[in-house]
Amino acid sequence: MKLKPTFIILLILLTVTLASAGNNLKQSRHPDQNLSVSPVKNNVHNLTLSEARSYNRNNANSHQWWFPPGLVPNPNATDPTFAQVVNFIKADPTDKKLYLSGVYECDSMARDVYNNASKAGIRVGLVDIWLQGEDDQYDTCYNTTDKGLVFIDCTGDPTSGCSGCGDCDCIVNVTKGIIYHPHSLYAPYCRDYTQGQILDYKIEWSSVNSTGTVPVAQFTVNKTTGNAPLTVKFTDTSTGSPTSWHWSFGDGQSATTQNPAHNYSNAGNYSVVMVASNSYGQSQQSSPKTITVTSTGTIPVAKFSTAPLTVNFTDKSTGSPTSWHWSFGDGTSSTQENPTHTYSNAGNYNVVMAAINNIGQSASAQGTVIVT
Numbered sequence: 001m002k003l004k005p006t007f008i009i010l011l012i013l014l015t016v017t018l019a020s021a022g023n024n025l026k027q028s029r030h031p032d033q034n035l036s037v038s039p040v041k042n043n044v045h046n047l048t049l050s051e052a053r054s055y056n057r058n059n060a061n062s063h064q065w066w067f068p069p070g071l072v073p074n075p076n077a078t079d080p081t082f083a084q085v086v087n088f089i090k091a092d093p094t095d096k097k098l099y100l101s102g103v104y105e106c107d108s109m110a111r112d113v114y115n116n117a118s119k120a121g122i123r124v125g126l127v128d129i130w131l132q133g134e135d136d137q138y139d140t141c142y143n144t145t146d147k148g149l150v151f152i153d154c155t156g157d158p159t160s161g162c163s164g165c166g167d168c169d170c171i172v173n174v175t176k177g178i179i180y181h182p183h184s185l186y187a188p189y190c191r192d193y194t195q196g197q198i199l200d201y202k203i204e205w206s207s208v209n210s211t212g213t214v215p216v217a218q219f220t221v222n223k224t225t226g227n228a229p230l231t232v233k234f235t236d237t238s239t240g241s242p243t244s245w246h247w248s249f250g251d252g253q254s255a256t257t258q259n260p261a262h263n264y265s266n267a268g269n270y271s272v273v274m275v276a277s278n279s280y281g282q283s284q285q286s287s288p289k290t291i292t293v294t295s296t297g298t299i300p301v302a303k304f305s306t307a308p309l310t311v312n313f314t315d316k317s318t319g320s321p322t323s324w325h326w327s328f329g330d331g332t333s334s335t336q337e338n339p340t341h342t343y344s345n346a347g348n349y350n351v352v353m354a355a356i357n358n359i360g361q362s363a364s365a366q367g368t369v370i371v372t
Helices: 008-019 048-057 081-089 105-117
Strands: 127-131 138-142 150-154 171-172 198-205 219-221 226-227 230-234 243-250 261-264 268-278 289-294 311-314 323-327 338-345 347-357 365-371
Touching: 008 243, 081 138, 105 127, 105 138, 219 289, 226 230, 230 268, 268 323, 311 365
Parallel strands: 226 289
Antiparallel strands: 127 138, 127 198, 138 150, 150 171, 219 230, 230 261, 243 268, 268 289, 311 338, 323 347, 347 365
């Protein structure tokens, strides 16, 4: 995310001033429990940021991942609870630093949060997010032991977009295919904006967790077709001993139980997917299963009628006629210049008109009126 450039003198003054406020307690967290994300393996780069950006601007279908230098991992760091993440973010002053385009941007801010968390013994990931049509966004993430992956955007400029509350920490759903849309963590929720679509993302973790495997999400269903209303039972068969689940039923509804049942009220085809998590991370999305729900009645046959149809006829004749004769094709006629006629029944009607002046009578003009 890029903000307007600011003078370096202002950067120095505000950095000193705002750093002293970093230990103040922030307001209560803005709740957002609807996180649905996928883990990605660590990535190593050998390009500069400028080279990566240049490549990405010129190659829409491929991507060069880049992580800022200066990351300080902690091999002894452990996964935190969600409360530990919130407490750390509250105390961390990075969001109060001044954003300066080309000097101190989102990659630098995410690096500083990463290093502060790593120093505090919190296992943290630095996330490179590929956004459609924009430069990459950099966030941090935490594989919490009670709520799974949580993504935090600490990019901010306390002199502009965050001036209402003085804090720029945001929670954000990082899922491939959706719009990047951070939400401010603190009342009065002064930060709420959108960027491009998330095409993909990579995570660089501060430590490798203890030996174990991320689940492989998979499931079975007791039926795949039936008449509405249709209740379907879903059974988790994931490997890797998951401890939490997130189901998407394809009709806008979801569940977090291990083996849910779901009722489909309307006919249609519904694609169901799920992800499973354990203390080592969150699985890739499962292969989808399609539930086909049919109606017990008959499908409507669309029909409509325009009859009775009232038509306004307007004379466009040249030569200054002084009288007219209209034949409406249904056995009726008129001698008005601009008559109005109502057709009571459906049909194709051939309308004929002749115009007359003191020189003589015109040839006939014809047209068809179709009444359904």
